[in-house]
Amino acid sequence: MKEVTLKEIAQELGISITTVSKALKNYTDVSPKTRKAVLKLAHKLDYKPNSFAVNLRTQESKTIGLIIPEIVHHFFSSIVNAIIEKAEKKGYLVITLQSNESLELEKKQIDLLLDKRVDGILISLSNNTKTIEHLQKVIDHNVPLVLFDKITKLLNCSKVVIDDRKAAYDATCHLINSGCKKIAHIRGPLNPQNAIDRFLGYKKALEDNKITFDKSLIYTCEKVTFEEGYGFAKQIHTEQKDVDGVFAVTDPVAIGVIAYFNEVGIKIPQQISIIGFSNWFMSSVISPSLSTIDQPGFEMGKSALKLLLKEIKALKKHKEFQHQTIVLPTGVIKRNSTLNYFSKN
Amino acid sequence: MKEVTLKEIAQELGISITTVSKALKNYTDVSPKTRKAVLKLAHKLDYKPNSFAVNLRTQESKTIGLIIPEIVHHFFSSIVNAIIEKAEKKGYLVITLQSNESLELEKKQIDLLLDKRVDGILISLSNNTKTIEHLQKVIDHNVPLVLFDKITKLLNCSKVVIDDRKAAYDATCHLINSGCKKIAHIRGPLNPQNAIDRFLGYKKALEDNKITFDKSLIYTCEKVTFEEGYGFAKQIHTEQKDVDGVFAVTDPVAIGVIAYFNEVGIKIPQQISIIGFSNWFMSSVISPSLSTIDQPGFEMGKSALKLLLKEIKALKKHKEFQHQTIVLPTGVIKRNSTLNYFSKN
DNA sequence: GTGCTTTTCGAAAACGATTTCGTTAATAAT
DNA sequence: ATTATTAACGAAATCGTTTTCGAAAAGCAC
Numbered sequence: 001m002k003e004v005t006l007k008e009i010a011q012e013l014g015i016s017i018t019t020v021s022k023a024l025k026n027y028t029d030v031s032p033k034t035r036k037a038v039l040k041l042a043h044k045l046d047y048k049p050n051s052f053a054v055n056l057r058t059q060e061s062k063t064i065g066l067i068i069p070e071i072v073h074h075f076f077s078s079i080v081n082a083i084i085e086k087a088e089k090k091g092y093l094v095i096t097l098q099s100n101e102s103l104e105l106e107k108k109q110i111d112l113l114l115d116k117r118v119d120g121i122l123i124s125l126s127n128n129t130k131t132i133e134h135l136q137k138v139i140d141h142n143v144p145l146v147l148f149d150k151i152t153k154l155l156n157c158s159k160v161v162i163d164d165r166k167a168a169y170d171a172t173c174h175l176i177n178s179g180c181k182k183i184a185h186i187r188g189p190l191n192p193q194n195a196i197d198r199f200l201g202y203k204k205a206l207e208d209n210k211i212t213f214d215k216s217l218i219y220t221c222e223k224v225t226f227e228e229g230y231g232f233a234k235q236i237h238t239e240q241k242d243v244d245g246v247f248a249v250t251d252p253v254a255i256g257v258i259a260y261f262n263e264v265g266i267k268i269p270q271q272i273s274i275i276g277f278s279n280w281f282m283s284s285v286i287s288p289s290l291s292t293i294d295q296p297g298f299e300m301g302k303s304a305l306k307l308l309l310k311e312i313k314a315l316k317k318h319k320e321f322q323h324q325t326i327v328l329p330t331g332v333i334k335r336n337s338t339l340n341y342f343s344k345n
Numbered sequence: 346m347k348e349v350t351l352k353e354i355a356q357e358l359g360i361s362i363t364t365v366s367k368a369l370k371n372y373t374d375v376s377p378k379t380r381k382a383v384l385k386l387a388h389k390l391d392y393k394p395n396s397f398a399v400n401l402r403t404q405e406s407k408t409i410g411l412i413i414p415e416i417v418h419h420f421f422s423s424i425v426n427a428i429i430e431k432a433e434k435k436g437y438l439v440i441t442l443q444s445n446e447s448l449e450l451e452k453k454q455i456d457l458l459l460d461k462r463v464d465g466i467l468i469s470l471s472n473n474t475k476t477i478e479h480l481q482k483v484i485d486h487n488v489p490l491v492l493f494d495k496i497t498k499l500l501n502c503s504k505v506v507i508d509d510r511k512a513a514y515d516a517t518c519h520l521i522n523s524g525c526k527k528i529a530h531i532r533g534p535l536n537p538q539n540a541i542d543r544f545l546g547y548k549k550a551l552e553d554n555k556i557t558f559d560k561s562l563i564y565t566c567e568k569v570t571f572e573e574g575y576g577f578a579k580q581i582h583t584e585q586k587d588v589d590g591v592f593a594v595t596d597p598v599a600i601g602v603i604a605y606f607n608e609v610g611i612k613i614p615q616q617i618s619i620i621g622f623s624n625w626f627m628s629s630v631i632s633p634s635l636s637t638i639d640q641p642g643f644e645m646g647k648s649a650l651k652l653l654l655k656e657i658k659a660l661k662k663h664k665e666f667q668h669q670t671i672v673l674p675t676g677v678i679k680r681n682s683t684l685n686y687f688s689k690n
Numbered sequence: 691g692t693g694c695t696t697t698t699c700g701a702a703a704a705c706g707a708t709t710t711c712g713t714t715a716a717t718a719a720t
Numbered sequence: 721a722t723t724a725t726t727a728a729c730g731a732a733a734t735c736g737t738t739t740t741c742g743a744a745a746a747g748c749a750c
Contacts, residue, residue: 005737015699016701018701021738022738029699030698048459050401051461052397052404053738055737056397056401056705056735056736057736057739071422072423073422088457094441095439096425097433116438117395255627282631351707352706362707363708375727395707401705698743698745699744701741703738706735710731710732712730712731717724717727720721720723720724
């Protein structure tokens with residue numbers, strides 16, 4: 001099935017390719033009569049512009065690149081969901097890649113996207129991204145770049161984040177307000193800014209409530225998984241530290257903690273309270289349901305895309321563009337893994 | 346930052362564009378000396394072929410399209426995961442779109458991908474896909490097409506599926522073997538083949554075990570959600586039908602069922618056994634953990650992509666290609682929401 | 691009819707790579 | 721020395737669209 005081109009339409013009507021092109025693109029210098037004829041034939045032949053040619057000529061691909069650490073992740077798949085949907089509505093398609101938390105892959109994928117000449121790139125950094133030359137390269141190539149969620153402050157570009165520090169502060173305060181005196185924190189890896197900020201928020205909450213920080217109550221995840229949560233819960237239990245509250249860096253870890261305490265018959269939230277982070281779907285359906293932090297994935301995807309498209313548009317018009325950092329609000333979701341303070345005593 | 350072209354390399358070396366192109370592409374008619382010079386300069390200038398031009402010239406995009414009903418779904422995100430990863434290794438990038446279970450969107454997206462001139466399309470159909478002209482169009486345009494998971498038998502193309510009927514049969518038999526006598530089935534919508542096949546497998550299992558089929562024990566989901574599962578469980582409970590087993594069309598529904606029975610204090614699996622389908626991550630961490638069917642998402646993505654790339658390659662060489670249907674194996678995962686038959690009595 | 695403006699059109703040059711085919715120069719064969 | 725062969729290169733067409741710029745045609749005023 002041969003695809004229809006401008007040339008064929010032109011020949012059939014006995015006019016030039018130029019005129020056909022103009023007729024289809026609302027140029028003013030084509031008479032109503034010929035325009036109508038062109039439109040009619042184009043429709044009849046189901047003419048579709050060859051995107052390869054359009055790309056080459058206009059130097060834009062109407063495609064954006066998206067790199068995330070992992071797609072099989074409720075939070076990230078929500079973000080991808082938002083981005084794909086909104087992009088489509090604005091006439092852009094999305095090429096998605098996942099770095100699997102590997103800096104090497106991330107670099108390679110940036111190159112792939114630049115080679116493809118995408119019109120812009122959205123990225124949430126891997127946990128192992130410690131250097132930023134590959135990201136700087138994007139900017140140097142004049143390709144708009146927006147970082148979201150897992151970002152670096154070292155880069156001069158637009159960003160969309162939540163206030164991890166404040167959210168963690170709120171989560172910890174919720175534990176304190178519900179009566180917890182000795183709160184353990186299962187934190188994320190040492191490198192990513194999120195994990196650091198959440199740790200700092202936890203620490204600040206203790207300070208503000210006159211609870212002395214105890215380094216031995218900090219447990220550090222590598223993979224941030226259910227299994228690690230389960231393991232640390234066991235450790236907390238056997239170490240006998242009278243811990244009465246756990247703030248976990250993310251829901252799967254918190255659920256691992258719950259699973260362990262359920263198993264050994266420790267009552268949640270009566271004996272120990274647990275709070276997670278991110279509000280994964282499953283958190284509302286486990287028992288007890290998990291209190292957690294609402295992290296607006298869909299909103300984040302939407303905002304990041306919006307910023308990117310704005311920058312793409314500005315670039316196209318050769319206008320200056322002011323980079324922005326958008327901080328989205330979070331909230332504490334109180335469920336049954338923590339006591340609410342009406343039932344404190 | 347201006348991108349380097351063949352022309353610039355040619356000018357700098359005082360040779361023709363043709364020779365530069367050939368030197369970079371292992372043509373035999375260029376002397377070792379000039380080849381070395383070209384390679385060196387190309388590397389120094391960080392030359393990258395303009396993909397727009399390459400696309401136009403070679404008439405291929407090295408891009409494939411992927412349409413799924415919903416990405417925020419453990420099974421589908423696993424598939425996407427596999428496809429993206431394997432495609433990248435084979436030199437293809439993936440444009441992902443989601444139909445949100447809408448036929449209209451699905452049609453539009455097929456058009457978008459054809460307009461983009463992707464080299465092939467992978468699709469899992471929406472629940473509302475009752476017509477197939479838009480899919481036939483893909484084939485008519487000579488674009489390789491592979492259906493996976495949610496397919497239609499009406500189309501002559503390659504497919505990758507599981508044997509839903511057998512899997513459902515196995516799930517139901519597991520309930521029967523563990524002592525259930527009266528088994529309800531919460532099925533999926535009436536249209537998609539999967540839901541039909543699972544229902545048929547359930548029915549066959551009853552037959553083979555001399556249990557008479559009772560139409561009133563069939564409950565039909567529309568959205569296939571946790572909430573529906575919860576609602577139907579309530580209905581089952583209030584209708585007082587002495588049901589001692591539930592086979593749910595998919596895990597979230599089963600988890601809704603578990604949530605309800607947990608809430609009203611009915612013991613699982615002692616009083617009622619539950620089995621789901623798909624093995625979502627959360628199914629292993631809820632309490633009681635959910636017995637379910639292992640549906641190999643990653644494998645499915647891998648196989649579908651492999652078939653697609655084979656067909657793309659065959660098309661490129663103008664060779665005949667024999668469409669295949671691959672059926673992937675499933676298994677019953679026995680957890681704590683069903684009795685295993687050692688403890689039957 | 692002359693001069694002027696306004697419509698309407700099309701030739702041609704991009705965009706950047708690939709590939710066919712022809713040409714020259716160098717080498718081998720006779 | 722002459723012819724045949726091979727090695728090395730490049731001109732030019734092609735992919736299909738967009739857009740600039742110039743030219744022809746038509747309309748209008750005088």
